[in-house]
Amino acid sequence: MKKIIALGILALSIAGTASAQVKPEDQIKYRQAGYSFMAWNMGKIKANLDGEYNAQQVQAAANAIAAIAGSGMGALYGPGTDKDIGNRKTRVKPEFFQNMEDVGKIATNFNAAAASLAKAAAEGDKAAVQKAFGETGGSCKACHDKYRAD
Template identity: 45%
Template sequence: MKKPQLAIALAFGAVTATAAAGDVEDQIRFRQSAYSFLGWNTAKIKAQASDHPDTFNKDEVIAAANAIAGVANAGVFEKLYGPGTDKGTGWKPSRLKPEFFEKQDEAKEINATFIKEANELQKVAAGGDPAAIKAQFGKLAAACKSCHDLIRIRQ
């Protein structure tokens, strides 16, 4: 594990360990915060690798990929989806489908794929090839979408 990824994983790991012992609202808030952070970093990569390749900045893409891998490996899935977290509010109402709790095997498989693709994106980003980054980012995005489709309420 690279140093930036390790630092992020340790920070989110400490937060998720604390949150796991917390109440439903804490779990939802921490989960929502982690996903907002992921969204911010995926948007940075998408903007540079797909939408506006003329703005490509290797260092920014590497930093974003490190952040994504760090969160992916921090245990958000294992610690922040406790019973009742489909009904709470957090920072805003939870968009977790109640059937999530009935689809644990499928959700765990998707999470494993997400972690694999996030780790691979980190490796590819370090190489700095915009085309390779774009291709691997597509695989990560597909993993995200499959989870959203399975367990996230669309608004």
């Protein structure tokens, strides 16, 4: 248990340090790029599920999603990234920064869903990928519904 707590503290301190080293406008730019890349890969998986299924393409896309989801993107929500900066626009709602415990739960669920998607894709079972894909999309939607402005 002490190891888990120590790892959690280490992860938070690294995330805090990372956000302190990146300008707020760049934090917004980088997190938007990460989400755009994940969305593109979700689209590739959806196309495979709706059409001819290519297990290698699905696995590559699922691995990319899981990698980005587990990359520590929380560090890109540092102070000052709750509003537009210069020409860098953000759609994150202020409530995001006021409900960090809830955001943490949503992020944990998303990371777990993305990891499950990658695992299902590695096994190559289209039905399992379909289920995991739905769960991953649902975990994205959970955050968008609460904390993303239209």
